[in-house]
Amino acid sequence: MGKDYVVGIDIGGQSSKLGVVDARGEVLAQSVVKALNVTDADVVIKELAEAVIKLVAQAGKHGQIRGIGVGAPNGNYYTGSIAFAPNLPWASKCSVEFAKKLSEAIGGIPVALTNDANAAAVGEMTYGVAKGMKHFIMITLGTGVGSGIVIDGKVVYGSDGFAGELGHNCAVRHNGRLCGCGKTGCLEAYCSAIGVARTAREWLEGSDEPSLLRDVQNITSKDVYDAAKEGDKLAIRVFNFTGRILGEKLADFVQFSAPEAIVLFGGLARSKEFIYEPTLKAMNDNLLPLWKGKVKLLFSQLKESDAAILGASALAWEL
Amino acid sequence: MGKDYVVGIDIGGQSSKLGVVDARGEVLAQSVVKALNVTDADVVIKELAEAVIKLVAQAGKHGQIRGIGVGAPNGNYYTGSIAFAPNLPWASKCSVEFAKKLSEAIGGIPVALTNDANAAAVGEMTYGVAKGMKHFIMITLGTGVGSGIVIDGKVVYGSDGFAGELGHNCAVRHNGRLCGCGKTGCLEAYCSAIGVARTAREWLEGSDEPSLLRDVQNITSKDVYDAAKEGDKLAIRVFNFTGRILGEKLADFVQFSAPEAIVLFGGLARSKEFIYEPTLKAMNDNLLPLWKGKVKLLFSQLKESDAAILGASALAWEL
Numbered sequence: 001m002g003k004d005y006v007v008g009i010d011i012g013g014q015s016s017k018l019g020v021v022d023a024r025g026e027v028l029a030q031s032v033v034k035a036l037n038v039t040d041a042d043v044v045i046k047e048l049a050e051a052v053i054k055l056v057a058q059a060g061k062h063g064q065i066r067g068i069g070v071g072a073p074n075g076n077y078y079t080g081s082i083a084f085a086p087n088l089p090w091a092s093k094c095s096v097e098f099a100k101k102l103s104e105a106i107g108g109i110p111v112a113l114t115n116d117a118n119a120a121a122v123g124e125m126t127y128g129v130a131k132g133m134k135h136f137i138m139i140t141l142g143t144g145v146g147s148g149i150v151i152d153g154k155v156v157y158g159s160d161g162f163a164g165e166l167g168h169n170c171a172v173r174h175n176g177r178l179c180g181c182g183k184t185g186c187l188e189a190y191c192s193a194i195g196v197a198r199t200a201r202e203w204l205e206g207s208d209e210p211s212l213l214r215d216v217q218n219i220t221s222k223d224v225y226d227a228a229k230e231g232d233k234l235a236i237r238v239f240n241f242t243g244r245i246l247g248e249k250l251a252d253f254v255q256f257s258a259p260e261a262i263v264l265f266g267g268l269a270r271s272k273e274f275i276y277e278p279t280l281k282a283m284n285d286n287l288l289p290l291w292k293g294k295v296k297l298l299f300s301q302l303k304e305s306d307a308a309i310l311g312a313s314a315l316a317w318e319l
Numbered sequence: 320m321g322k323d324y325v326v327g328i329d330i331g332g333q334s335s336k337l338g339v340v341d342a343r344g345e346v347l348a349q350s351v352v353k354a355l356n357v358t359d360a361d362v363v364i365k366e367l368a369e370a371v372i373k374l375v376a377q378a379g380k381h382g383q384i385r386g387i388g389v390g391a392p393n394g395n396y397y398t399g400s401i402a403f404a405p406n407l408p409w410a411s412k413c414s415v416e417f418a419k420k421l422s423e424a425i426g427g428i429p430v431a432l433t434n435d436a437n438a439a440a441v442g443e444m445t446y447g448v449a450k451g452m453k454h455f456i457m458i459t460l461g462t463g464v465g466s467g468i469v470i471d472g473k474v475v476y477g478s479d480g481f482a483g484e485l486g487h488n489c490a491v492r493h494n495g496r497l498c499g500c501g502k503t504g505c506l507e508a509y510c511s512a513i514g515v516a517r518t519a520r521e522w523l524e525g526s527d528e529p530s531l532l533r534d535v536q537n538i539t540s541k542d543v544y545d546a547a548k549e550g551d552k553l554a555i556r557v558f559n560f561t562g563r564i565l566g567e568k569l570a571d572f573v574q575f576s577a578p579e580a581i582v583l584f585g586g587l588a589r590s591k592e593f594i595y596e597p598t599l600k601a602m603n604d605n606l607l608p609l610w611k612g613k614v615k616l617l618f619s620q621l622k623e624s625d626a627a628i629l630g631a632s633a634l635a636w637e638l
Contacts, residue, residue, distance in 0.1 A: 173492060183607070255484040258481050258483075288487050290481060
């Protein structure tokens with residue numbers, strides 16, 4: 001029997017998702033493990049290993065798993081470790097040799113690990129809109145802004161495994177917003193879900209302009225999207241502003257690695273109808289003539305519920 | 320007899336430099352061909368081919384040349400062409416199949432071509448301060464600002480061969496200076512030799528502060544350096560300002576590809592004593608904690624007169 005299947009694991013602060021995946025990107029079986037509030041990594045790894053074994057049995061693929069791919073916050077491809085990840089209590093204050101330990105706990109099946117955004121990039125390249133592309137940049141617009149850079153068909157890990165922190169490149173140099181990382185003006189402070197909500201709240205406070213959002217408590221980016229759908233002018237302008245800042249930085253990224261495409265993924269990418277035009281315009285306005293109008297701006301087509309598992313699983317094909 | 324030597328050619332608007340180089344990076348013989356003011360590329364190529372043949376004979380290495388490496392403005396590694404290079408009258412309005420034609424004119428010796436900054440990066444990796452490094456970014460601070468990016472030991476050319484135009488990434492977003500490329504606020508508009516001179520002129524006009532530079536007509540970056548050497552406060556502040564802008568952008572670049580080092584080269588890099596500290600400080604101030612203090616800021620050690628030839632020649636070892 002060939003080893004024609006892989007397992008993808010997406011590690012999150014609230015829960016981790018697991019899936020058994022075939023070569024065409026079909027998720028044959030999946031499950032969710034709720035995060036244990038423990039600081040002992042070995043407990044977490046043991047529980048995940050048991051969940052993997054159970055899921056593989058359930059899919060009827062025992063003995064047919066080629067490898068396991070893991071996407072995790074602060075996951076390092078070179079070392080296989082998860083280190084100082086603020087949202088994981090078992091890896092927030094230390095470095096955990098995750099790949100090695102998980103492999104040992106599952107009878108030696110090889111495990112590859114990287115961060116979420118890199119996993120998403122591998123997923124798009126293997127199963128998604130970047131299939132067949134050798135040069136693209138994945139930007140994940142979620143709670144934060146992550147990135148996975150592909151050059152010559154390979155994810156860029158850099159000298160230390162941490163390449164591709166484009167969410168913390170500077171978007172607003174002077175009087176920029178404080179970012180969660182401690183710096184100011186980061187792209188993430190403007191173009192994440194939190195950034196969008198913050199822009200809306202700041203603008204509401206700074207004017208008397210009528211807006212549907214004035215009735216909303218604790219505005220989220222979803223609320224801004226819903227208001228924009230209703231034709232709310234302020235909400236639409238929030239997306240224009242967000243797109244402009246994103247597009248300006250995308251131009252910088254294009255001038256670095258000359259990709260065929262930028263691929264957007266994550267919660268904010270679902271607001272495509274509002275964010276596509278301003279982002280594309282700002283990107284082209286800030287590109288050298290040789291690239292103007294030539295770089296594609298794509299949105300991930302992977303089903304949101306499967307995407308994280310697929311991305312992680314795709315890593316395992318390279319094992 | 321082995322083919323143990325290469326030829327490097329650095330194509331410039333005023334003149335082109337040629338050299339025969341050995342594997343240790345010794346330039347055995349070199350010559351200069353003054354640019355012909357012609358629009359016919361074939362004439363230029365014929366003259367260069369003759370100069371190469373003459374130089375190889377002079378070095379006594381006939382039949383021992385492995386290949387020829389060429390660094391040229393707007394040179395494209397993939398296509399071997401020089402296209403729309405404003406400073407080359409024979410390639411300013413068209414695309415010239417330079418590598419193919421030169422190879423034909425020299426009896427089939429293989430020719431590799433890239434732009435000047437990429438050639439400089441290969442030169443540093445082969446003979447210079449980046450020897451043995453797999454991940455670094457070369458920034459050339461000359462009349463303009465160029466860049467050559469090395470990831471996993473290879474120059475990044477991107478999907479089209481034009482990757483690495485970091486001089487045209489945006490350094491000053493609002494009310495930025497007009498750059499020669501037509502955009503505003505580009506790094507090149509501030510951190511090139513021309514940018515430094517411009518900063519000095521603007522500051523002199525905008526204040527009554529005494530400065531040695533007030534006696535200078537048509538200030539150049541060399542004048543600013545000379546004044547700084549004399550302790551001129553305004554001139555020193557010009558370098559502080561230039562270094563800050565450069566360092567801020569270097570942080571963005573580091574967060575893209577996580578290099579071991581940034582290597583500075585070119586006229587402005589000779590002002591190391593004034594530009595090193597502010598550049599390094601601004602870079603570290605703008606990096607995520609994981610990179611602070613860890614990325615080296617190096618200055619090219621190659622002899623200026625040889626560096627362009629060495630850089631171009633290094634390409635030929637890969638043929």
